[in-house]
Amino acid sequence: MYTTFGLSWLLLAADAAAPAGDAPPEAPALFNPLVLGVIFALFYFIMLRPKQREEQNRQQMLANLKENDRIVTAGGIHGVVTNVQRDAEQVTVRVDESTGAKLKIGLSAIARVVTDEDKLKKDIK
Numbered sequence: 759m760y761t762t763f764g765l766s767w768l769l770l771a772a773d774a775a776a777p778a779g780d781a782p783p784e785a786p787a788l789f790n791p792l793v794l795g796v797i798f799a800l801f802y803f804i805m806l807r808p809k810q811r812e813e814q815n816r817q818q819m820l821a822n823l824k825e826n827d828r829i830v831t832a833g834g835i836h837g838v839v840t841n842v843q844r845d846a847e848q849v850t851v852r853v854d855e856s857t858g859a860k861l862k863i864g865l866s867a868i869a870r871v872v873t874d875e876d877k878l879k880k881d882i883k
Contacts (some may be wrong), residue, residue: 820865823849828872831863836872 822861823829827839831853837851852858861872 819871820868823865823868823871828870830872831867832869833867835861835863837861 775832786795823839823842825839825842828836829839829849830836831851835851835853837853839849843849844865848862849865849868851861851863853861
């Protein structure tokens with residue numbers, strides 16, 4: 759009795775320790791939570807963070823917009839700011855110096871403010 763009982767436990771222990779032939783395969787290393795965390799962090803710092811910084815710079819540019827600033831709209835219109843209405847989110851822009859033609863545009867249509875540095879870079883080219 760002792761030998762059969764002891765032998766059956768040994769067989770069960772050996773069977774449990776042996777790898778099963780029909781065991782499900784392990785998940786690829788890509789699904790490891792640490793790897794997924796690293797991928798997400800890289801995505802954040804490469805894609806999302808620069809876009810947030812760019813939007814923050816744009817908001818700062820629009821907040822600092824004042825009269826007599828030279829601007830370029832998203833449509834490519836160049837002009838000089840004559841009036842800023844922040845509550846209505848509108849800007850009046852003089853587009854022709856000789857006739858004094860003016861346009862009212864939305865703040866969101868302003869692509870950039872032309873500075874003296876931009877003029878110098880253009881003159882150097």
